[in-house]
Amino acid sequence: MKKMLSMLFLALSLNASDIGISKALTLEEAIEILKSKNLEIKSASFDVDSARAEIKTASGSHWGKLDFIQDFSNSNDAGNVFGFKLTSREADFNDFGFDEFLAQMGGLPGNTNTLLATQPDNLNYPDSRNFFQSKLKYEVPLFTGFQISSYVEIMESMSKMKGLEKEQVINEQVYQLRKSFYDMALLRSSSKNLNKILSNIKTLEKMTEEMIVVGYAKKVDLLEVQAKKGNVERLLLQMKSNQELLYHYISFLLNEKVNNITTTVSDVVMPEFSNDYILDNNLDIKRATTGLEVRQSMLDVSKSAYYPMIGAFAEVSTADDTFLGDADDHKAYTVGARLTWNIFNGGIDGAKIEKSRIDQLKTKTQVELAKKGISLKVDEIRTEIETYNLEISSLKKELKLANEIYKNYEGRYREKLVSMSDVIIKQSEQIQKILELQKAKNKRNERIFALEKLANGENR
Template structure:
């Protein structure tokens, strides 16, 4: 019996929260609060939002980018100064030293070699100049070998994956809430049965005291009754402590303090969905199938290396030695396109495609393995539930028999046909059957919840 009680005590472990729900909370109300307040579900929702943003990031590459660039420079470098003037459309002949050239034009023709060898000071030693250039530049990919669209498909599949993961978190938390409610119902039912036994012990204690007064019973009989009474009171206290632990755990799940819940049946009804329903709804299989979609898109990304990359650009700019000075007169534009096509890279592209193709085949095999694994789990759980159903039916009959036997031995003790030790033994057997029945019902409920989890929490 101690072993059974110990297993019951270690079945539930939990924490506490802040906001208080003082009214009697139903299971459906608890599930609704869970969906909106549970911190793990909120975290999973943020992961979904982040994945959606990744889709927008990947899709945005289709539209290219528009940049505004503002440059400022100051230099007396000959090449820079001449380039600055040329860019701002302000270069003149004097920049080439034509003033020095014309000043020597009156010389004799024989001096032409000397004239050509003259280094123009204005060109080689210009004054320092400021340079302001304002530029708008737009670049857009025209064809990327379906690379961008493949990345968008991957990000959309990853978003789908995050949504499935969120469903799994919700599914798991609902499972924990439901199990906690049914565990509470079992504890309350067992406590009720133990209180009934305690009432019987009180009656037996009063009867023993009366029989001692008239000499029909001994003091040791009373001590046996009182010892058994203390044992039952201890069990009731343990049951009540487990209920407090369950309240802490439910409060943790709902992210608010819960002080009272409403329970009905302690037994979960058997779901009626088929094995095919389980396979169609199972989240692990859906995630594996989504992973297969990702692998297929990765093959497409690898194949994009075989195609040329084509892009276009356009820019408009204005430049001056002051910010936006004579902007309209100094404006300029450039448009162009570029094609890049890798012809040979040592077979790396082919190797990458083959690697992606193998990963795709591997993932496809894993999807089939996941389906067979889930089917095996379903068959195992259904067999376990059938076993627990038979065990519970047997234990219910054994408990009914133990109740009758105890009542019979109590009557026989009054007639001094049996000892108090025999009565206590029969009562111990009665208590043990109650605890064994509770454990079997708890295991059956847990297996049914596990079956519902495999079917995405569907309870059809």
């Protein structure tokens, strides 16, 4: 029974995953899903985590390193064998050939030269020997000319940079999502207007059929109406297809199947923030400023070459011809410190410092350029929005006029004062104004979203 319930639960889960989100999503809900499930945002999050790990890597150098070293050797080389015995504190006089020396002591002093010229066999031709050495070694930098701390600062700045890049990814994805929601609202609004026109055309079609019966209209009039109806139906079909494409794109952004969303108004409210606020919050400028911090730290790294490097080390070891044999008796230690100071290297360090200083000045110039560029872009966008506001206001009036003209011509057609062609022309103008208004609103919304993106609008 438990297995059956588990299988049923799994099947329901898989089915739900295929179906996706069934309820109508609001924009706020979609943004929350986007931030947790969008694949590009997840990828950017991994970059941030990786950068944070780099900080720990750089900072860890302050603490030095502790190594355990285990050596095993076997040799019959005279120097090695004697060194093995000496390291393991087991060398004796016999290793120097004292047995041969003592055997010839009786002939002294007559054979002194011969005795001294004797080559000790034990020392020159020893038997092969095993050597096991266990060593614990700790090395720590005491002073590096601020090099390590500068590298840590670089890694911290790079981590900050990755965080800003992640914010940019979030900003861009939210921008695309919001734009898709408002595009959907515009499509729905335009479809609603076109459906009203289609309803009017159907009414006109029915009226034309009745007028043909009584002889007040011709068949060609009916064909014109039907042709216009087909044109409107085609436009509606295109808008439906565009809505389906938007659902596919929204599903891609959310990494989740979306079948329905809730839209409210089709016009985006103009944000109220100053140019100074945008410059203070713009991510490109923040990244450029962080890049300047990196350049300063790199200059500090270059300057570290003028300072001495001081390090200390300590090690304990034990050695024997067996693993850890007589370890306590054969133990040894070594402690020490080293100072390294480069006095002259042909001016290479000075050239590196000069290059780092030039790179810093270049980055500083790029920061100023980024600020000027963003200011220019903000002014351009604000001007475009004002232009689109005037265009939309004008198109709304033109659409209202086109609606009234169409109604007027429809009534006059009933009285046989105008032809069906005249009515169709006015209806075409009505449709054209709807499409132009949708296009203008789309462009205005896109520009407002672009302005908000420059101010890091959704993440401020």
